[in-house]
Amino acid sequence: TMRKIKNPILVATTLILIGISAFIGHTLSYRGLILPNISVSGVDISGLPPGAAEQKIKLEFEKESDIVLLTDFKNEEVEKVEISGLKRDYKWVSEQAYKIGRSGNVTNDAKNRVEALFVKKELNIPLVYNEDDLNDTVESLADKVDDPPVWPRLVLIDEVYVFEKGLSGQVMDKEETKKKIRESLSLPVKHIVQIPSKTINTNED
Secondary structure, three states, X not given: OHHHHHHXXXXXXXXXXXXXXXXXXXXXXOOOOOOOOEEEOOEEOOOOOHHHHHHHHHHHHHOOOOEEEEEOOOOOEEEEEEOOOOEEOHHHHHHHHHHOOOOOOHHHHHHHHHHHHHXXXXXXXXXXXXXXXXXXXXXXXXXXXXXXXXXXXXXXXXXXXXXXXXXXXXXXXXXXXXXXXXXXXXOOOOOEEEOOEEEEOOOOO
């Protein structure tokens, strides 16, 4: 009976020791390197030191210029948009990626290191840009693509007022457009963005 009890204990102890050894080996193998399964804006930087990760991310973004292609409501290209003063903090995001599993909290670090073996973690690169320039760009685009409504009105014809029905219009959703531009600029690829629109019905009861 004693032997039967010892065997499960021995197996459990052996498995724990193997797990600890594997964890230590994994920790040592990534000394000075970003943990596995970590990427920034779709760029895999696993197993790289922060400096190399920074350069890799930067190179991926520099393959495309800071331009977002926008299409109107008929899927026709209307403008290439450049946001002045646009900057991406490659260094900061690389350092944040490196800090995963290295916070100094032993319990959280162990948890994050184990998760890194099985769960992918995606970080987004922060953008620095001129918000006024983005607003001006969107306003300019709206002037080009909006099909404004014609509101109902009374028209005087031969001294008689005649009611004219309005015509519905389709206009840019400016806030959604700005959101899509920001999302596109945070990824290292060129995007064709369908301008979000909304219909204005002038003849609703």
